[in-house]
Amino acid sequence: MVISYLGSLVQKLLRMKPKVVFVLGGPGAGKGTQCTNIVKKYGYTHISAGDLLRAERNKEGTQYGELIDIHIKEGKIVPVEITINLLKRAMDDTMAKDAAKNKFLIDGFPRNTDNLEGWNKFMDNDADVKFVLFFDCNNEVTE
Numbered sequence: 001m002v003i004s005y006l007g008s009l010v011q012k013l014l015r016m017k018p019k020v021v022f023v024l025g026g027p028g029a030g031k032g033t034q035c036t037n038i039v040k041k042y043g044y045t046h047i048s049a050g051d052l053l054r055a056e057r058n059k060e061g062t063q064y065g066e067l068i069d070i071h072i073k074e075g076k077i078v079p080v081e082i083t084i085n086l087l088k089r090a091m092d093d094t095m096a097k098d099a100a101k102n103k104f105l106i107d108g109f110p111r112n113t114d115n116l117e118g119w120n121k122f123m124d125n126d127a128d129v130k131f132v133l134f135f136d137c138n139n140e141v142t143e
Contacts (some may be wrong), residue, residue, distance in 0.1 A: 001090070005015070015101065016081065016095070016102045017102070017125045017126060017127055017128045018079055018091045018095065018102050018103070018104050018126075018128070019102055019103045019104065019127075019130055020048035020104050020127050020129045020130065021044070021104070021105050021106070021129075021130050021133055022109065022110065022129065022131075023105050023106065023108070023132075023135075024037055024108070024110075024134045024135070025134055025136065025137065026130060026135070026137065029136075029137045030135075031097075031107055031108070031134055031135055032048075032107070034133075034135070035107055038105060039105070043101075043103060043105060044103045045091075045094050045101055045104050045105070046091050046104075046105045047087060047106050047107065048082070048107040049083055049086075049087060049102055049107065049108040049109035050107075050108050052083075052086040052087065052090060053078055053082075053083065053086065056086055057072065064082045064085070064086070067079075067082065068082065074133075077111060077112065077114075077115075080114055080117075080119075081116050081118065081119030081122065083109060083115070084118055084122050084123060085121060086124075087106060087109065088123065088126065088127075091104055091127070095141050097139070105133075
């Protein structure tokens with residue numbers, strides 16, 4: 001009986017979709033600070049889209065590194081499919097280590113309508129977006 005119950009519980013946890021909160025706002029608005037507080041108090045995992053892109057760019061021989069580098073050097077936004085793949089990989093890796101860690105703060109994504117449409121297209125059935133946390137600060141606050 002106990003083994004059956006535990007097996008059922010493990011299967012349930014493995015099927016859990018990540019719960020996502022998008023964290024947006026300008027530079028210096030306090031996104032990182034508030035994400036740190038939310039992680040400590042509510043057990044979310046903080047994922048920075050920018051950090052993922054920079055890490056992938058700096059790794060030797062990665063699937064997307066060179067393409068990311070070209071876009072960044074040209075001042076262009078990285079194709080949405082790449083960013084979403086990196087975000088999905090980060091969430092999957094986190095949940096593979098601990099299936100109960102399925103709450104994520106995604107910092108700096110989506111950056112535009114194309115990003116949001118890409119998310120809806122590729123992740124609609126794979127993640128549950130709970131809400132957007134938007135920090136709207138005037139220039140005096142962000143300096």
